[in-house]
Amino acid sequence: MNPLKQKFLIIKLSSIGDIVHALPFLRTLRANYPHAHIAWVIEESFQDLIKCNPDLNEVIPVRTKYWRKNLNIKSWNEICQTNKLLKGRCFDWTFDLQGLIKTGFIARMTGAPNRAGFHRGNCREKINTWFNNHHSKYLSANSHIVDRCLSQLSVLGEFQPQTEFSLPIRVEDERTSEVFMTKNSKLTEKPIAGINPGAGFPTKLWSVERYAQLGDKLTEELGFSILLTWGPGEEELVRNIAASMKQKSWTAPATTIAESIGLYKKLALFIGSDSGPFHICWALGIPTVSVWGPTDPNRNGAYSKNHKSVFQKLNCSFCWKRRCPLGTTECMDKVTVQNMFDAAKTLVSEDVKVLTSPKHSVH
Template identity: 30%
Template sequence: MKDYSNILIIKMSSLGDVIHALPTLYALRQNLPHAKITWAIHEQFASLLPGTPWVDEVIIIDKKQLKSPSYLWNLRKDLHSRHFDMTLDLQCIAKSAIVSLLSGAPERYGYWELREGSKFVNKALVGAHKYDHVIERYLDTVRVLGGDVEGVEFPMPHDHAAEGVIRKRLADLGVTDDYVVVVPGARWIVKEWPLLNFGELCIRLCESGKKVIIAGAPDDNEKGLFIENYVKNDNLINLVGKTTMAELIELIRHCHIYISADTGPLHIANALKKPLIALFGTTSPHRTGPYGGSHVHIIISPTSKATPEQPLVDDPDCMAQIPVDAVWDVYSEMLRKDL
C-alpha cells in the first residue's frame, strides 16, 4: 500500500453506516500506523468515532450549509490548509463528493457504488466483494489500494464519563449488568416490529425476573411511553430519548442481551460483540445486517422479499409476520447456552 501520510475519510451519516465504516478505519490504521487520519462527519454522529490512535482529528460538516456558497468557500479553505494526500469517500453521494472535491487531495477514492454524480469526483475502487455485505464493500477499498485486511474489527469509542453516568443511573434504579436492552424504533416505519409485539415480549421478559431497558432516540419517545404503559411492570425502565449517543453506547456495552429490528443501535451492539437478536424482513441482513460472530441471532420474517440487490422493500405487513414466540424461543435458547 502506498505510504499515505494525511488521509481524509468521508462518512457523515447515518448511525449504522458510520459503524459499518469503522472496520475500514481499523484496516487503514493497521496498514498506515504513522499516517494522520481525519474523519469528516455530521455533528450528531461524531461521538461514534474513536479517538487516537484511530482517528487523529474530526471535521464537523454542517449538512444544512452545504448549499451555501460562503460555507463551501470557507470549508474549501479549511480543507486545503490541511494538505490531504488522499480522500476516501465511503458515502459516495453528492454531499460527500462535494467534501471530497473541496479537500484538494490529489487522489480521491470511493467504494464501487458511486451515486448521485460522485463518480465525477471520486475514482471507484472495485474489489472481489462488490455484491457482499457493505462492510466488505468498504474494506475492498483498502484491499484494492494494496493494503492487508485481517478480519473485521470495530474500533469503538469508550467514553468513561458517559460510562460513569450510565452506571450510576442503573445503580440508582437497582439494575446490575444482567439486563436486556430493547430498542423499539427504526429509521423507517416499514423496518419496525409492531409495538404490541414489543410490549408482549417485554411483559414476558419482565415476568421472568429480567430487568428490561427500552432505549432509543427522542423521536421514539411516544413508542417508549406506549410500551411503558402497556407493560406496567417495575422491571421495565424507559430510557427512550434519555441518553446521549455516548451514554447509549455504554448502556449497550454493559447489557446482557440486546433486541431490536434493523436500526442504528443494533449496529452498536454488533460492534461491541454483545449477544443480540435482530429482527429483519423489509431489509436484507446479508447486505447491512449485524456481521459475523456467534453473538448474532437473526430472525427473518417468513414473508421477507428483501435481497442484497433490493435491500429495502416497502411491505408494511412484513415485520408483523415475526411472532413473539419466535423471538422468545431464540432468547430462551441463548439463556440456556449462557448457563
C-alpha cells in the same frame, strides 16, 4: 511517496450503522500506516461515535443536512470554511465510503490527487463515480457493507483485514449510565435485556404491542430485567411499551450517542430492529436479536457471531423502501413474538449468563 508522510481522509457522514460498518476500514488503515495522518469527515451529530477513537488524528465535523435545508449566507460561509480547511490539509488520499453525490463533492473539495470510491455497481448514487479516480472491485449485491468498505483498501495494496469495532467514550459519558444504574439498583439484580423499538424509517418498525409481549416473556421465562431505550422522537414508543407490559420495566434516560454507548455496555442482551442502537450493541459485543423486513441482514446486519436475525422471507422482502409500495407492513408483521423469543432463548443458551434458578434455566 514516503508512507510516513501520507495523509488520508475517510468520508463517511452518517448514519450510526454506516459509521460502525466503516470502523474496520479505519483499524486496518492504521495498522498498515501507523505514522500516517488519518482524518474522518463526519456529520456533526454523529461525531460522538469516533471522536475518542485512538486510530484517528483528526475528526472533521460538517453539517450537510443543515446546509441542504438552510441555503443562506451562514450555510454558504460554513461550506466555504470547510472547503478551505479540507484543501489546507493537503490530503494524499480520500476514501469515499458512502458512495453519494454529496460525499463525492467533498472528495473533490479536498483537491486530493488520489480519490478512492466504490465500483459504480456498488454506489448508492451512480454519479458518485465521476468524482473519484480510483475504484474498488465490484462486490455482489448481498455482500456485507463492512466488506465493501474494506474493499477500498485494495487501491493501496493487499492487507489483512482488522475486523475490530472500537467505540471508546470519555469517562464523563460513562458516568451517565453509572448514575442511572445506581439510582435503579433493582434493575441490576438480574441480567439486563435492552429493548429499543425505534428505527430510521417506518417500514423497519415492529409493533409496540409485540415488543411489550416479548418483554414480558423475557422477564417471566428467562429472568431478565427489561430496560427500554430510546432516541429522539421515540420516547412515546417506550412509554406505550411500558404501559402495555404486565411485568415491571425501566425506561432509560435521555442520552447523547456517547452516553448511550455507556448504557448499552451494561446489557446482557439487546432486542430491536435495523437501527443505530442495534449496530452499537453488536459492535460492543452485546448479544442481539433483531427483526428484519425491508433491509437485508446479510448485507446490513451484525458482523459477529453472537447475533440472531429474525425475518420471514416474502417475494418483496429486502426492498429497501422507506414506505411499503404495497401499503402494508407484512414483512415485519409476519415475525411473531414467539419467533423473536425462540431466537433470544437460543442465544441465551449460547452467549448470555442468566439466572441459575430452575425457573429461569434454559433447556
